[in-house]
Amino acid sequence: MRAQGLWALAWRRLRADRVAMVSLAVVLAFLLMVVLSASGLIVADWEQEVGVSYAPPGFAATPAAGTTVTPAAPAAPPQALPDNVFDPIADDIRALRAQLAARQGHGGAAADAVEMYGVVDPLADDLAALRAQAGEGQGGVVAGGGRRATLPFGADKWGHDIIRKTIKGGETSIVVGVVAALLAVGLGTLFGALSGYCGGVVDDLFNWFYSIFTAIPSVLMILAVAAVLQQKGVLTMVLILGLTGWTGPYRLIRAEYIKHKTREYVLAADAIGASHWRRMFGHIFPNVSHVALVQMSILVVGFIKAEVILSFLGFGVPVGVVSWGSMLNEAQNELILGRWWQLTAAAIAMALLVTAFSLFTDALRDALDPKVKQ
Template sequence: MPEKQTNRGWFTQISFRIRTQPLAAIGVILLLGFILCAVFAPWLAPQDPAQLDLPGRLTSPSHAHWFGTDELGRDILSRSIYGARISMIVAVSVVTFSLMLGLVAGGLSGFYGGITDTILNVYVSNAFLALPGILIAIAFVAFLGPGLLNLILALSISGWVGYARLVRAQVMAVKEKEFVEAARALGASDLRILTRHILPNILQPLIVQAAIGMAGAVLAEATLSFLGLGIPAPAASWGAMLNDGRSHLFESPHLVFFPAMAVMLSVLSFNFIGDALRDFLDPRTRLSVGM
């Protein structure tokens, strides 16, 4: 009986969240759709995304090709599905690497302060902030050449500073708490204090920032691919599809419409989820809605 009541309580909370935050539910549904496309692309795609069909080039959406074909006769639906795989891989990888770099740099800067904080926060971070991140990524990829790994490294190098600043601020606030002082008095090492006592208490804003950062990574990948600095052909990428379709924008607008919608919906899904996580993890917001 208590188990049924617990399950009923969870269902009540979930239904309440869906009613009060419908955008979060939409974001989760969209994101699940993109994840399914990324994981099961070979089974969901009706055709090979690199298969050429020159007699059938620039075909409008039809029963045979739901999203039409591009200038080389390739099926746009198949390429859009495979493009979700690249976008999801880039989003997860970039946020993971950026967050790891930010945790190390921000944690050391905020925990030790002094000369460490001056070097990492004042000199290194400001040096990366002096130029827009997309310009750093463009220069990095242009130097090493296009490719998935180079693209991920470029976006990670240009995106870690925001996480480092956030971690530094959170660590500086938490390290003065009583439980940290108690752990230090008991002889805990700096590494144990950082990993066992400080890190679990700063995860909430990092989770929200990571969700929003994935939206930025998807948009950055599409931008670099649009400029020809992303995944080399014939791999399907939403940004490359936009670049291929811009010369046929007026006679075949479907070449641009479907990849643009894919980019827009994926970015919206991450932003909706990030906003929902921020409201859910903020105790003041939970109290205001009666949860």
């Protein structure tokens, strides 16, 4: 019977861990959400203003969507609202025009009335359009433009549905966090493997680059790269974070390769004629891949947080693009007004993804660790 390989054994160990499988399902659900959002199959209309400004969540004690908003019932019947709630003196202007027309008579009164109408009420056409949009009702005012007074997860100050905005923001944040972490871990692993395995001049060269990058504080390095690129966007943030975050994986992978390159299984591979590239990535890397996975988990979490910082400093997503970072940035001012739902939605989505991803990568690290025997 043929013995199972490293990856087959790791998958068997992983399937036995229920927490790992549940975490994998959550991560895959988020990734599927990103694909569907990017393709436009879901939340393509997230910018549609479906609710009133700062519409509270549906479970709050507010009137139902589309119903008439009326004051509390007083002892006496409520007085009817004026014809135009946007222009409370419209009735007085109309009466004034009627008096002027009666004084001047009907001959030539039309021109005078039009002239007076233009002088006294220059915004009449705009107010008429607002009345049509507002949908005046007898005894109350319905939410204007078909906007809803409440939404299941609330709305922001522009009336955007928070749940749709959170899904669309997750597309940006997850792409930035995962792709930038893949870039950083890929560069760190490649540089660390070359440095640790080859040694000599190659090791000195990569250590020189490593010393330069680590001598500069990470925040200043990120801002320096952002200033050089001088362009906002998802690709820019991926490059900024990926090109500045490879130093941690490099240091750990280099140390592992220095330790493993003299092991018996590597010397045996050399004896049977395996190439240097095959020894580096076919024999050594599977035995140190758990280190790269741990770094991947840490960097995804850190890069999602870094996207928040970049958006706050003005180097993040451009205007018109939403992310969890931009949502948290907006929520700072909303909390002062007691509008907590945007912060809650973004924070819960971020915490759920980060927790699931961390648990899954921890389980995958244990499954790939050759020291763990099951």
